[in-house]
Amino acid sequence: MSRSREAALAALLACALALPAAGAERLGLGRPALPEEIAAWDVAVLPDGQGLRPGSGDVETGEQVFAEKCASCHGDFAEGRDQWPPLAGGMGTLTDRRPVKTIGSYWPYLSTVWDYIHRSMPFGAAQTLSVDEVYALTAFLLYSNGLVEDDFVLTHDNFTEIALPNAGGFYVDDRPQSEYPLFRGEPCMRDCRSEPARVVARAAELGVTPTDPDGRPAGTIPPILPARDAAAPAATETAAAEPATATAPEPAAETPPATAPDPELVAAGERVFRKCKACHQVGPDAANRTGPHLNQLFGRVAGSVEGFRYSRPMMQAGKDGLVWTPETLSEFLSRPRDFIKGTKMAFAGLRDADDIAAIIAYLQAH
Amino acid sequence: MSDEKIWPSRRGFLTGSLAAGTALAAGTVRAATPDPLITTVQPWASELGEPVDAVPYGMPIRFESHVVRRNVEWLTESPYSSINFTPIHALEGTITPQGCAFERHHSGAIELSKSDYRLMVNGLVERPLVFTFEDLMRFPRHVMTAFCECAANGGMEWGGAQLQGCQFTQGMIHNMEYTGVWLRDILAEAGLKPEARWIFAEGHDASSNGRSMPLEKALDDVMVAFFANGEALRKEHGYPVRLVVPGWEGNMWVKWLRRIGVYDRAVESREETSKYTDLMKDGRARKWTWVMDAKSVITSPSPQAPIRHGPGPLVITGLAWSGHGRIARVDVSVDGGNSWAPARLSGDVKPKALTRFHYDMTWDGSEMLIMSRAIDETGYVQPTKAQLREIRGLNNVYHNNAIQVWWVRANGEVENVEIA
DSSP: OOHHHHHHHHHHHHHHTTTHHHHSOOOOOSEEOOHHHHHHHOOOOOTTOTTOOSOEEEHHHHHHHHHHHTHHHHOTTSOOOTTSOOOSOOTTOTTSSSOOOOTTTTOOOHHHHHHHHHHHOSTTSTTOSOHHHHHHHHHHHHHHTTSSOTTOEEETTTGGGOOOTTTTSEEEOOHHHHTGGGGBSOOOOSSOOSSOOOEEEEGGGTOOSOBOTTSSBTTOOOOSSOOSSTTSOOOOHHHHHOOSSTTOOOHHHHSOOTTOOOHHHHHHHHHHGGGTTTTOOOSTTOOOSSSOOOTTOTTOBTTOOTTOOOOHHHHHHHHTTOBOOHHHHHHHHHSHHHHSTTOOOOOOOOOOHHHHHHHHHHHHTO | OHHHHHHHHHHHHHOSSOOHHHHHHHHOOOOSSOOHHHHSOOGGGTSOOOOTTSSSSOOOOGGGTTOSOEEOGGGOSOTTSEEEEOOGGGOOSSOOOGGGSOOEESSOOOOOOTTTOEEEEEESBSSOEEEEHHHHTTSOOEEEEEEEEOTTTTGGGSSSOOOSSHHHHHOSEEEEEEEEEEHHHHHHHHOBOTTOOEEEEEESSSSOOOEEEEHHHHTTTOEEEEEETTEEOOGGGTTTOEEEOTTBOGGGSOSSEEEEEEESSOOOOGGGTTSSOEEOTTSOEEEOOOBOOOEEEEEESBTTBOOOSOSEEEEEEEEEEOTTSOEEEEEEESBTTSSOEEOEEESOOOTTSOEEEEEEEEEOSSOEEEEEEEEETTOBBOOOHHHHHHHHOSOOOSOOOOOOEEEEOTTSOEEEEEEO
16 A cells, blocks of 8 residues: 555645635634534544544344345345445455445445434434444445454444455546556657457447437437438427427326315425435336336335335235225335334335325325 | 728638648638628517516526536446536636536535534544634635546546546546635634544534545645535535545545544545555555646547637637646647647636647648646646556556547547557
8 A cells, every 4th residue: 555655745735725714814604613502513533533423333233224225225134236336245356347346345434434424324314313323334335245244343443453455445536647657748649550440349239228219319409401301310400409398298287187186285205205205206207226216106916016125014005905095105105114024115104194295295296 | 990800700711730732622611692691680689678686696508518527427326425527618717617527426416504514623632622613714815716626537438448437437526616724724713633643524424424634735735615616515515614635635635524533543444445545456456646746638629629610710629627726738649648738828827727738720620539648837747648557557546647548530529539
């Protein structure tokens, strides 16, 4: 590791700092930050333990919290699900063609794990974990990476004793030494190649680019004049440039159902739905994500959306006759894991009956 | 008057760098019948258009509806922690309109009002302070144009040519004129302690996207910005306040700026350890790779901007930029890099901002492999992908500033390719 380079950078910074700190005249703007405010917002934890809150948590508790609040994206064993990041495993893969970068294989500092879980996880419900839960989850992640035993308890006292395996795997940007000298100098202008260039790879053959309805890459500039050449696509300007915005009528507004939900309640429901959006989609382009899409939910048999991998208990509930209605959904949302034991929906539920009514109105509108 | 009318055609006949033979080819289109767009009175020449105030805040005319940000859905699991791409293939000049400038969120774009806005400065300072939005508006204000490029721009192309479009391969970039206040003026209000060496900037959103940077940069040209292109920042770009970190990777341009912590060391947050570090071929990784090296790309022609007009005069245009300062020169090659010629740099050349280049040529209708090469004021020459891979290996996703090659086919269609 390049401690000397870090030291050199620090020295450089020290020199550069001489001027501005003291000299400038103050404008007297702003007000003193109160200790409570600093405690609320300054949550950063550094590799040396600076900023760590007192507390503790064990592997077993961590495993329970993880199963409840994290596993729906990160997998039961922190192995990652779909494209959500794996958090465990991958040791020894960093030189592979497809390296697996996890806490165990790549992350240099444990403080980063604690800091990030504490401030930003779970996705869509940040800052809802207690300090002890964060310790427990961090302990579980150490365990799932094979770095501690199953009886391990992580506390603020033993925290800085833990070194992650890849702590020495990083070095400070060396492009100024390793690259820039190679890329300086007057470049060749004529006869630069010994043989003519030939195409060795074509993106068009992969077919992974989003396309427009005519099959061209999405966003292709439409022709200004009709094509002169019959071989070229014969889209006219207006056809290709027809806007999707502006005058497009709202289909829902044209034929309101007999019992249209109260628009205000729908709007309130849209706000409450933010709690769900990390996993569920509704609307014209809704697709299955971490949770199934929720279009035309009411009347749907539980666990029946094609292509979505439900938990076994949810599928069973459907087989047993559970159909989503405002009543059943209301019950489910008030206590999801009691209503369907073993559901993989990692959501604690909605306490406020008004929120549930609003969500139902919102979903009825889709 | 009559002189003025014939002037354009005379000029077209007499001037230009066109070879005499091909110049004729371009000018031989003749109308068989009179053009009804000219000979009949069109509705817009007779009826009334829209009144003022038809649209209190205007949107682009509907004929430009293809010029929008676009997402590549398979790239990420959730659109709330994702990125989309600026339609640079369809834009000109250097300033990116806010409405189509790429977005990158780590937990969605939040709606934060000026009245709810607070900025805290704490840590190794004499006086930890809280500022309101109004407080920020009372610091001396400055204007600065800067490009913001995601460190992963072009990252999907690292392993091979993958996406068919300049927007998708190089569109994680925008360039705006910002108005705001210097971060150094805000830090001076709080008063730096002698042991201060680093700052850590965080946002109000759930990800907070905290990033450390050396105090040297923070005191140099970092801006706390609240206007872009003359109007308030857009929600998706950090309304009401974002950090502008000229020349450095976009991830450091913290949006919805909430706190500046002053430290004696780097915080080593998630975004600067597990992400935004550059895995090298020996399995070790570079960290603190902040600067975006010089780069250029031809924006048109490109896969989403094919040549539709046939042989004759052709405008090749593109963008160049460097995190180290000004662009000194851009070379263009149309033969796969065998020969190069300098392009024109059009308009102002500003440091750490996008520079527009144009290259005017006569296309004979045959296939071309077109590419551009930026050279910045430090003498750095934009490398090829092969040169970068030789040093970094194949797993180095970030900071791909390699030369982009487009294959122009005889029918004017354009493909993203790699050449050997």
